[in-house]
Amino acid sequence: DAKTTQPPSMDCAEGRAANLPCNHSTISGNEYVYWYRQIHSQGPQYIIHGLKNNETNEMASLIITEDRKSSTLILPHATLRDTAVYYCIVRPLSGGSNYKLTFGKGTLLTVNP
Amino acid sequence: NAGVTQTPKFQVLKTGQSMTLQCAQDMNHNSMYWYRQDPGMGLRLIYYSASEGTTDKGEVPNGYNVSRLNKREFSLRLESAAPSQTSVYFCASREVGGTDTQYFGPGTRLTVL
Numbered sequence: 001d002a003k004t005t006q007p008p009s010m011d012c013a014e015g016r017a018a019n020l021p022c023n024h025s026t027i028s029g030n031e032y033v034y035w036y037r038q039i040h041s042q043g044p045q046y047i048i049h050g051l052k053n054n055e056t057n058e059m060a061s062l063i064i065t066e067d068r069k070s071s072t073l074i075l076p077h078a079t080l081r082d083t084a085v086y087y088c089i090v091r092p093l094s095g096g097s098n099y100k101l102t103f104g105k106g107t108l109l110t111v112n113p
Numbered sequence: 114n115a116g117v118t119q120t121p122k123f124q125v126l127k128t129g130q131s132m133t134l135q136c137a138q139d140m141n142h143n144s145m146y147w148y149r150q151d152p153g154m155g156l157r158l159i160y161y162s163a164s165e166g167t168t169d170k171g172e173v174p175n176g177y178n179v180s181r182l183n184k185r186e187f188s189l190r191l192e193s194a195a196p197s198q199t200s201v202y203f204c205a206s207r208e209v210g211g212t213d214t215q216y217f218g219p220g221t222r223l224t225v226l
Contacts, residue, residue: 036215041220042219042220043117043203043205043217043218043220044156044203044215044217045217046212046214046215046216049212049213087155101146101156101215102158103155103156103157104155105153105154105155106155
């Protein structure tokens with residue numbers, strides 16, 4: 001699996017957009033970019049994933065660069081409840097039924113009032 | 114639809130004691146996973162089960178055993194607990210196909226004295 005690099009922490013003002021970067025320069029053609037987040041003391045929660053096109057859902061937008069070596073997760077209007085550790089994970093979409101996620105240390109996003 | 118449930122939520126053991134962490138999912142998922150998370154660290158995979166009747170080791174299997182009792186249930190057993198096993202344990206199940214998302218339980222906080 002491709003390795004990812006994320007900043008250890010970021011701050012964002014409430015109501016503003018939070019842009020969380022992720023570098024995955026060794027990503028291969030069949031690997032997707034997944035984002036999960038973990039709010040304090042809870043289990044991780046799926047946010048969004050994409051291959052090469054930009055993606056948007058009710059939680060966030062995902063922007064992937066044309067060369068696919070980096071991506072940005074965008075929370076358009078951050079709230080205090082978005083304070084969490086955000087994990088960027090690269091993996092094949094269908095690695096077989098025994099495929100497992102590999103979590104790094106992620107980015108701690110702190111949304112300030 | 115409860116998703117992924119784990120019992121107990123909290124547990125304190127003495128060194129050498131044994132216990133079993135229980136996990137159940139009601140989403141009809143084939144794959145299930147056990148992770149541990151130490152303070153300030155990302156999640157590390159202990160064991161996983163691709164389908165009923167199969168289990169495989171993850172990154173940190175030593176000191177643990179697992180049982181895939183049926184499609185719904187996947188238990189983690191500590192035969193002789195050690196202080197190094199103090200951690201938060203998360204169970205997850207995986208939807209194969211679609212978003213290929215892993216859904217996590219609320220966690221079990223284990224302290225070994």
